[in-house]
Amino acid sequence: MTERTRVQRHPERGVYVRETIDAILDEALICHVGFVVDGQPYVIPMIQARAGDVVYLHGSTASRLVRTLANGVDVCVTATLLDGIVLARSVYNHSMNYRSAVVLGRARPVVDPEEKLAALETIVEHMVPGRWSDARLPDRKELKATTVLALALDEASAKIRTGPPKEWDEDLDLPIWAGVIPLSLVSGAAETDASVPSGVPRPPYAP
Amino acid sequence: MTERTRVQRHPERGVYVRETIDAILDEALICHVGFVVDGQPYVIPMIQARAGDVVYLHGSTASRLVRTLANGVDVCVTATLLDGIVLARSVYNHSMNYRSAVVLGRARPVVDPEEKLAALETIVEHMVPGRWSDARLPDRKELKATTVLALALDEASAKIRTGPPKEWDEDLDLPIWAGVIPLSLVSGAAETDASVPSGVPRPPYAP
Numbered sequence: 001m002t003e004r005t006r007v008q009r010h011p012e013r014g015v016y017v018r019e020t021i022d023a024i025l026d027e028a029l030i031c032h033v034g035f036v037v038d039g040q041p042y043v044i045p046m047i048q049a050r051a052g053d054v055v056y057l058h059g060s061t062a063s064r065l066v067r068t069l070a071n072g073v074d075v076c077v078t079a080t081l082l083d084g085i086v087l088a089r090s091v092y093n094h095s096m097n098y099r100s101a102v103v104l105g106r107a108r109p110v111v112d113p114e115e116k117l118a119a120l121e122t123i124v125e126h127m128v129p130g131r132w133s134d135a136r137l138p139d140r141k142e143l144k145a146t147t148v149l150a151l152a153l154d155e156a157s158a159k160i161r162t163g164p165p166k167e168w169d170e171d172l173d174l175p176i177w178a179g180v181i182p183l184s185l186v187s188g189a190a191e192t193d194a195s196v197p198s199g200v201p202r203p204p205y206a207p
Numbered sequence: 208m209t210e211r212t213r214v215q216r217h218p219e220r221g222v223y224v225r226e227t228i229d230a231i232l233d234e235a236l237i238c239h240v241g242f243v244v245d246g247q248p249y250v251i252p253m254i255q256a257r258a259g260d261v262v263y264l265h266g267s268t269a270s271r272l273v274r275t276l277a278n279g280v281d282v283c284v285t286a287t288l289l290d291g292i293v294l295a296r297s298v299y300n301h302s303m304n305y306r307s308a309v310v311l312g313r314a315r316p317v318v319d320p321e322e323k324l325a326a327l328e329t330i331v332e333h334m335v336p337g338r339w340s341d342a343r344l345p346d347r348k349e350l351k352a353t354t355v356l357a358l359a360l361d362e363a364s365a366k367i368r369t370g371p372p373k374e375w376d377e378d379l380d381l382p383i384w385a386g387v388i389p390l391s392l393v394s395g396a397a398e399t400d401a402s403v404p405s406g407v408p409r410p411p412y413a414p
Binding site: 004008009029030032033034035036039040041042043044045047059060062063064065074075076077078080082085088089090091092094096098100102104120124127128131132134135136137142145146165167171172174175176177179180181182183184185186188189190191192193194195196197200201202203205206 | 211215216236237239240241242243246247248249250251252254266267269270271272281282283284285287289292294295296297298299301303305307309311327331334335338339341342343344345349352353371372374378379381382383384385386387388389390391392393394395396397398399400401402403404406407408409410412413
């Protein structure tokens with residue numbers, strides 16, 4: 001936690017414990033990466049995956065975004081999980097239940113071949129646990145065409161809202177329904193690609 | 208579309224039609240707002256809702272974030288919908304199906320009382336259609352404590368990936384399952400707040 005990552009608004013929602021930050025990063029499939037070019041902020045969705053004290057991002061070596069990030073510019077990586085819509089009697093006290101993690105820093109390109117392969121494994125296993133050992137692993141050309149970036153979890157915070165609506169006392173007697181509509185990201189029935197021969201079994205991670 | 212919002216990587220995924228951009232903004236409950244303070248980018252999740260040619264954001268008048276945005280700094284508002292995980296035979300060709308919209312510009316504080324109330328209605332109805340007419344509407348003090356910001360959809364683009372994995376021809380014969388695991392954000396059974404009297408019916412938007 002630093003002055004830059006201290007939660008200002010609703011400070012009671014701020015959490016600076018690594019376990020909590022890690023849990024959010026580990027559950028979120030994607031993050032939104034912010035960076036600045038010519039004074040203009042840009043926010044781009046990217047897959048992220050944490051291993052130990054770093055968050056890995058990746059992309060095509062030809063990508064302008066990835067080249068910009070690899071130059072070591074200041075970034076902000078934010079991962080958000082939506083947990084529910086909070087309906088209070090008053091419009092004013094409506095809210096969202098959510099968990100978000102914010103990481104500030106500069107990403108470094110991962111050049112060590114072993115770390116790079118391990119990072120890609122972390123990313124694949126983060127998205128679909130069990131997939132790495134089934135898929136064809138990247139060859140030398142594919143590895144060369146992929147840039148992996150590592151952002152250290154040195155400066156990070158989480159912000160969390162949970163629980164029921166918070167009402168003004170004078171609203172409690174209004175005959176208005178109040179409560180929480182839970183939200184979650186769920187996976188549906190896997191769609192087998194038409195080119196897959198019928199003899200190839202559907203793996204357990206693609207039910 | 209401008210040079211700043213032109214999709215560089217996978218240009219075939221770029222869409223600059225307002226209907227497509229609008230549809231993404233209208234489906235996404237939240238966006239991620241990027242802005243710059245002292246050269247450092249920050250990315251914060253916020254509720255957004257579109258009406259006509261503007262995206263509305265809102266927050267507490269006391270919020271440092273909201274005050275910063277209200278000052279008319281350059282922002283980037285990005286809304287992303289995750290539609291699926293794309294599993295190819297090769298690790299390299301794994302991907303995500305998604306729809307994202309990016310809006311650049313400067314937000315203006317909404318000062319006209321009629322537009323402000325209409326914007327709040329847009330936001331509430333965006334989150335929970337039907338709620339505005341059930342809830343207690345904001346009073347003068349609550350309106351004063353709320354800042355609404357409007358960002359014009361003058362400079363925006365969308366990026367979309369859909370469909371099955373794209374494979375190298377030489378991978379097609381590998382005995383590896385490939386396909387798409389669809390993802391969607393779904394709402395669960397509404398949780399009635401303990402303080403709601405048993406006589407208050409559960410509204411249709413909170414099943």
